[in-house]
Amino acid sequence: MNYQECIHYLEEEVGFGSVPGLERIEFLCEKLGNPEEKLSVIHIAGTNGKGSAVAMLSSILKEAGYRVGTYTSPHLERYNERFMINGEEISDADFTKEINLIRKLCEKLEAEGKAVPTLFEILTGAAFHYFSEQKVDILILEVGLGGKYDATNIVSSPLLSLIMSISIDHTDFLGDTIEKIAAEKAGIIKKNCPVVLYSQEEIVYNIIKDVADQLDAPLYCLNDAEINVASQTLEGTVFSVKNKSIFLENFKVSLLGSYQIDNCLAVLEACRVLRKRGISLSEEAIRKGLKNARWAGRMEICSRNPLVILDGAHNADGIAQLAKSLSIYFKGEKVTLILGVLGDKEYHKMAEYILPYANSVILTEPHSERKLDVFSLARSISNYNGMIYTEKKIEDAYEKALSITPADGIVLCCGSLYMIGAIRTYITNRSI
Numbered sequence: 001m002n003y004q005e006c007i008h009y010l011e012e013e014v015g016f017g018s019v020p021g022l023e024r025i026e027f028l029c030e031k032l033g034n035p036e037e038k039l040s041v042i043h044i045a046g047t048n049g050k051g052s053a054v055a056m057l058s059s060i061l062k063e064a065g066y067r068v069g070t071y072t073s074p075h076l077e078r079y080n081e082r083f084m085i086n087g088e089e090i091s092d093a094d095f096t097k098e099i100n101l102i103r104k105l106c107e108k109l110e111a112e113g114k115a116v117p118t119l120f121e122i123l124t125g126a127a128f129h130y131f132s133e134q135k136v137d138i139l140i141l142e143v144g145l146g147g148k149y150d151a152t153n154i155v156s157s158p159l160l161s162l163i164m165s166i167s168i169d170h171t172d173f174l175g176d177t178i179e180k181i182a183a184e185k186a187g188i189i190k191k192n193c194p195v196v197l198y199s200q201e202e203i204v205y206n207i208i209k210d211v212a213d214q215l216d217a218p219l220y221c222l223n224d225a226e227i228n229v230a231s232q233t234l235e236g237t238v239f240s241v242k243n244k245s246i247f248l249e250n251f252k253v254s255l256l257g258s259y260q261i262d263n264c265l266a267v268l269e270a271c272r273v274l275r276k277r278g279i280s281l282s283e284e285a286i287r288k289g290l291k292n293a294r295w296a297g298r299m300e301i302c303s304r305n306p307l308v309i310l311d312g313a314h315n316a317d318g319i320a321q322l323a324k325s326l327s328i329y330f331k332g333e334k335v336t337l338i339l340g341v342l343g344d345k346e347y348h349k350m351a352e353y354i355l356p357y358a359n360s361v362i363l364t365e366p367h368s369e370r371k372l373d374v375f376s377l378a379r380s381i382s383n384y385n386g387m388i389y390t391e392k393k394i395e396d397a398y399e400k401a402l403s404i405t406p407a408d409g410i411v412l413c414c415g416s417l418y419m420i421g422a423i424r425t426y427i428t429n430r431s432i
Contacts, residue, residue: 003092006099007079014119016369020149024109024117028125029154031105035132039069041155042270045143045185046164048318049198049263051295052255053164054140056267060289061138062086064281069136071127071152073120073144076297076312076421083127085134087294098126120144124151138279148187159277161188161217162270163208164198164263167317179207186211194273198266199223222246222269227261232328234301236291237261245272248283252291256299257311258328259321264290297420299325302427306336306402306409310424312417314342316349322414323353334359335410336401340394340419343372350415351381358412360387360404364397366418394422 001009029036042057044050054070061068068086075081083090090098102122110116117125124144131139138159143150166182182204189195189208195217197208205221212219225243232238236254239261241247246268253264267290271281297312299322313322326335337358341347355361361384363374374390381388389404391397401411413423 001096001100001103003096006096009099009103010079010119010122014116014122016119018120018145019118020146022149022151022154024115025121025124025151025154027109027114028102028105028117028121029128031108032125032129035128036155038132039128039139039155040137041158042138042140042160042162042274043143043152043155043158043188044140044162044164045147045150045188046162046198047167047181047185047315048321049164049259049266050142051298051312052257052260052263052293053162053267053270054142055255055293055295056253056264056290057162057270058084058087058140059293060267060271060281060286061140061279063289063292064279064285066137066279067135069127069131069134069139070142071124071131071139072142073123074417076417077425079123081296082123083130085131085136090130094130095126098130101129102126118151121151143185143188146181146184146187148184150188153188155190157190158188158193159279160270160273161190161193161195162198162266163188163195164266165259165317166198166200166204167315178204182207183211189215189217191215192217194218194220194277196266196270196273197221199262220269220273222265225265227265229261232258234329241265241268248286251287253293254291255293255295256301256325256329257321258325297417297424300424302424303431305407306405306411308411308427309413310420311412311414312420313414314345314416316346316353319350319353319414323357326357326412330357330410333410335412336405337361338364338397338401338411338413338419338423339377339415340364340366340397341372341377341415342366342368342370342418343376344370345372347372347377347415348380351377351384354414355381355384355386358386360389362389362391362397362400364390364394364419365392366416367394367422368416368418371416371418394419395426398423398426 080089
């Protein structure tokens, strides 16, 4: 198969969908020679903040001189984004090579009467093999869905487990309460392996702590730090942090969003624990890494005049955090909002959080079978007082936004990562 045939195989022959359980990925990795056991892994779970943590940690470790692999999901524009080494995507040739290998192994599994891996499991097996072959020093591994039964969770002894912000999402797979979801995320904790926890509400903290205690896994949580913010602008956030174990003054985080301060605190604690595990991380590497970290599609400025911001907030908690950031960066200003959501999200809450910041809203439809159609979305926000436009095609929604937004105005796109990826591609092609 060539590259395009690999994509066709993944999307059309294997198809989308998630099936809980580790049996299929275990069979596949056994066929591959268990490459996951040859890797030094930082395993990251959470509802929100996983991607930012990956971006910060990988940038810090790169600055420290390590060869760092990152495996993330979903992608915005191309599958290659999921496999990176020191910020560089896997080549089409290497991606093609990996998928061809995995397909042959899947055919062998099927011939043996064993369950065939899902699309995500195929990509995860390919990632383990690729990064092992490339001999990365450290692999930062982002959970796809949940934790306990996610394909990434066959790693038996990670350097570190990092659990970011936990909130309600994917209730059809993970459960409909914060307690059930927290228990799923806690599934990545391994015996005697350290865990760093993002500062959480008490009920979540207690669930994580109970699991960590049962597995004799040291638990770290930076929740007693003194924070002083010097500035928070579209150029980044400058702040200082101090507690009994960390003291850093006036360092810059380039990733935008008020929530990045809390994400950064979890990352700083992770760095402290990694040092305990023998990973050399100087203060200079940490400072440079945080300053140079980038994460596409998350409070990303993609164009100016008007200012166009893409944000992958796609659940109620993510949208609430985005709204808080808007109140800081654009206090008193109104934006043109492009909103497209999936039907299985808490879209009523999402709209409630973000619409007060919009002067007008353009509703569109993400490229997904799970999309909420524009008419249903329009009915759900019928109490909104501003102008509402409906454009089913994402490209038309973007052009409409440009036509009604002055050069000194703001266009904000959010609600679905599928939509963000499509708009990002359109903006890139539009400027060529």
